[in-house]
Amino acid sequence: MNNELLGALTILEREKNISRETLFEAIKQSLLQACKNHYGKTEVSNVVVNIDPETCGFEVYAEKTVVEKVEDELSEISLTNAKLKDSRYELGDIVRVEIKSKEFGRIATQNAKNVILQKIREEERKVLFNEYYEKEHDIVTGIVQRNNGRNISINLGKADALLNNEEMIKGESYRLNQRIKVYVLEVKDTPKGPKILVSRTHPELVKRLFEAQVSEVHDGTVEIRNIAREAGSRTKIAVWSNNPDVDPVGACVGVGGSRVNAVVEELNGEKIDIINWDENPALLIENALSPAEVIYVSADADDKTATVVVPDLQLSLAIGKDGQNVRLAAHLTGFKIDIKSETQARESGDLMDEDEYYDEDEYYEDGYYEDEYYEDGYYGDEEYSGESDDPDSSGGGEAYEDQADASDQEAYEGSELDEEEEENDDPENPEIQE
Numbered sequence: 022m023n024n025e026l027l028g029a030l031t032i033l034e035r036e037k038n039i040s041r042e043t044l045f046e047a048i049k050q051s052l053l054q055a056c057k058n059h060y061g062k063t064e065v066s067n068v069v070v071n072i073d074p075e076t077c078g079f080e081v082y083a084e085k086t087v088v089e090k091v092e093d094e095l096s097e098i099s100l101t102n103a104k105l106k107d108s109r110y111e112l113g114d115i116v117r118v119e120i121k122s123k124e125f126g127r128i129a130t131q132n133a134k135n136v137i138l139q140k141i142r143e144e145e146r147k148v149l150f151n152e153y154y155e156k157e158h159d160i161v162t163g164i165v166q167r168n169n170g171r172n173i174s175i176n177l178g179k180a181d182a183l184l185n186n187e188e189m190i191k192g193e194s195y196r197l198n199q200r201i202k203v204y205v206l207e208v209k210d211t212p213k214g215p216k217i218l219v220s221r222t223h224p225e226l227v228k229r230l231f232e233a234q235v236s237e238v239h240d241g242t243v244e245i246r247n248i249a250r251e252a253g254s255r256t257k258i259a260v261w262s263n264n265p266d267v268d269p270v271g272a273c274v275g276v277g278g279s280r281v282n283a284v285v286e287e288l289n290g291e292k293i294d295i296i297n298w299d300e301n302p303a304l305l306i307e308n309a310l311s312p313a314e315v316i317y318v319s320a321d322a323d324d325k326t327a328t329v330v331v332p333d334l335q336l337s338l339a340i341g342k343d344g345q346n347v348r349l350a351a352h353l354t355g356f357k358i359d360i361k362s363e364t365q366a367r368e369s370g371d372l373m374d375e376d377e378y379y380d381e382d383e384y385y386e387d388g389y390y391e392d393e394y395y396e397d398g399y400y401g402d403e404e405y406s407g408e409s410d411d412p413d414s415s416g417g418g419e420a421y422e423d424q425a426d427a428s429d430q431e432a433y434e435g436s437e438l439d440e441e442e443e444e445n446d447d448p449e450n451p452e453i454q455e
Contacts, residue, residue: 027077038152039144045072047140051133052081052122058129060095067096068120081120087112149179150215154208160229163219165199175203180215188220190253193289202287204229222252227293230284231258237272244269246298249352253291257309257349259298270295294349302327306358309350313339316363317372320356327356330366 030044049070056065065083072079085098087110098118103110110116125133163175163182171186173195184203195201203219204226210216220226228245237243242264250256260269273295274281281293296308302320306327317330331339339360340347351358366372 030077033141037141037145038148039141041074043144044141045074047137047144048072048079050140051136052079054136055122055125055129055133056081056083056095056120058132059125062095065095069117081122082117083120085116085118087114087116146210146214150208150210153177153180153205153215153217157205157208158225160202160204160226160233161219162200162202165195165197165201167197175201175219177217180217182217182219184219184221188218188222190221190289190291192253193221202226202230222250224248224250224256227256227258227284227288230287231273231280234280234283235273235275237262237267237269242267243272244298247353249349251345251349253289255292255294255345255349256288257294257296257353259296259305259309259353261298270297296353302354302356306350306354306356309353310339310346310358310360313346315339317366319371325356327354327358328371329358329360330363330372331360333362333364336360336362 030041033039033044034041049072052070053065053068056068057063067084068081069084070079070081083095085096087100087103088097089100089112091097091099098116100110100112103114103116106116106118161177161182163177166174166176166181168174169183173184173189175182175184182203182205188206189195201221203221204223206218206220206223208215208217225248227248227250231245232239235243238245238260242262244261244263246259246261248256248258258273260273262269262272272280281295285291285293294311296311299305299308302322303318306318306320306329307315310329310331313331313335315329315331318327319329320327329339338346341349347358347360361369361371363372
């Protein structure tokens, strides 16, 4: 009998993944329950069950107190009966009395069996829950089992998962016994077993698929910093390399596009754009709007807004069909993006020609270096206009001109004196030297 029990426990341990210690505990609880039923007790605290884990041999005994008159058969023993076991027992001593489990009635035995089965079911459910709970936020492969109204039941091997209609890719059809990869959203523990919710639309599904296909992503050399996805249509992912010698985009694309094509095939033709992540918001936004070309980007990191200028012929490409390209770029970067064509930007003043820009010290044809130039006068550090607002000043612009003329005259006379001095120093002109 012990050998049969040992063999049964070994099979349960292997097939149900239930530890032998748990099974021994279930047997112990079943024997205690049988004692309660046999003696009609609700509590059997004085009953002890010992099980040998090597041989599966077990013994059940009750610790009874020696008394003169027995009132409780399960917890007390008369002095006479105690001395039959050992003459040294006295009143108040504790005597171990073996309980024959074979003497239990049919009902007690059936209850003990139910206790063992219940414990095995609970432990099996717990093991199953832990197994799939470890796969939460990961991808698993399942087989389409049946349609439950608008939902689909997918067999994951030891348990069934539920793919809700909201988590299905729009336009994607599922055949009976079809093998598909799904993303585990949540695993709940219920009395009927684990309830597993899966998804085909979650952005993390794309990330996990790349981890499975790209070794550099799996080992952390290449990081997928962010993902923007419209399931069934298009996905944009931003990648970054922790190794300067590894091209993150090239690693994800693979030779001849083999790696990215494997992901696209699993997603039934969903388009995937792979771009370089950049800490500079302007460069990141420019990359995110690929394949459109970008002329100019102005990004406000505080307000999370950006203005982007693209060539006129690239405007529709930058926006995308129904605004999809710019919408995914905004989701990927976290910025609210306003796109304008080059012509629109010039008309609104967001984009200027190079000759319209000026430096702080800009030179004009008149020979003046000023901050700004206006038709009716020059503006330096102090503003000047043709007419003076000061009532004490006389002449205004004319005074400025007279002063300028006087300065020019002094400069001219000074230059004539310099020439005469140079002539006096000429050794070839003796008349001047005298």
